[in-house]
Ligand SMILES: NC(=O)C1=CN([C@@H]2O[C@H](COP(=O)(O)OP(=O)(O)OC[C@H]3O[C@@H](n4cnc5c(N)ncnc54)[C@H](O)[C@@H]3O)[C@@H](O)[C@H]2O)C=CC1
């Protein structure tokens with residue numbers, strides 16, 4: 417026999433649960449229709465990222481585009497019994513249909529590194545791919561939030577900005593370079609050295625997304641763990657070289673795909689929560705910025721209904737991080753300028 421007091425506490429538990437879900441952006445009343453597009457969906461990142469976005473209850477429509485191979489990926493992913501409807505689009509003729517009505521466009525289209533290459537070595541091929549995809553975005557879904565994964569991110573984001581400026585659709589609040597994998601790595605490596613559960617770890621990573629332009633701020637890592645300076649130096653280097661570690665381990669078969677799909681899905685989820693009005697959604701991202709004298713810079717960003725709500729400052733840096741910041745500026749600026757110059761041609 418259920419007593420009235422038991423019923424009341426059950427009702428209040430259910431209501432607490434549903435308001436927690438609503439805060440996370442998951443309740444049915446507060447979950448609007450959202451279309452997410454993956455450009456490069458048949459690739460190494462694109463396939464697992466498409467699966468992870470299919471698992472996201474905030475997505476109602478999942479549009480998968482690639483120059484080839486998307487019908488198979490879309491048919492496969494569409495059998496997963498979650499909320500979103502899946503559609504596959506193949507070839508440039510179908511790009512417009514793929515993009516129309518998009519809220520978030522994720523771009524992992526382009527070639528990955530092989531051992532011995534830098535991310536900048538991908539510029540010649542990927543710059544053109546990103547330019548043409550962004551031209552289509554400015555035409556078919558100019559209000560979408562763009563999550564740029566294609567490398568070199570330090571240049572592809574400025575390219576996208578220039579393309580949108582030329583088309584008259586640029587809104588700096590809607591363009592993001594995805595640097596979440598740097599944060600994911602920094603958290604994992606820090607948890608290992610600090611011997612703390614990784615789930616509770618936070619580490620901001622600022623700067624850019626290549627080599628020394630990746631600057632993890634371990635002095636701000638939580639929970640605190642008084643690690644020796646040489647351990648911090650080693651952690652910093654491992655985070656900066658994380659991509660290369662995977663490229664070398666894959667020995668010619670590409671770069672990070674699975675961890676990148678995870679990181680890309682985390683960042684897209686944060687964008688969707690921001691769009692849905694969930695408060696206090698903060699992630700690091702490479703965005704137009706006044707945090708330093710560089711026009712684009714990765715730092716913590718508060719996400720909201722229009723994309724970037726606030727670009728947060730760097731906070732207190734250790735002397736080692738201050739030096740790292742000064743060291744990265746020339747390389748990052750050169751990569752930004754290279755992208756701008758290419759897009760202006
Ligand atoms: N931001 C980050 O943290 C990371 C970025 N990346 C970058 O992501 C990109 C993709 O990497 P993977 O998926 O491993 O490469 P991949 O070669 O496995 O897949 C790329 C996909 O892009 C497609 N593609 C090429 N041109 C296209 C176009 N014009 N329109 C649409 N799709 C097009 C290809 O058909 C292919 O399916 C690379 O540039 C890589 O460097 C990789 C890991 C981390």
Ligand SMILES: O=C([O-])CC(=O)C(=O)O
Nearest residue numbers: 529597658659660671672
């Ligand atoms: O290293 C690469 O070429 C791919 C990448 O950006 C990463 O894994 O961080």
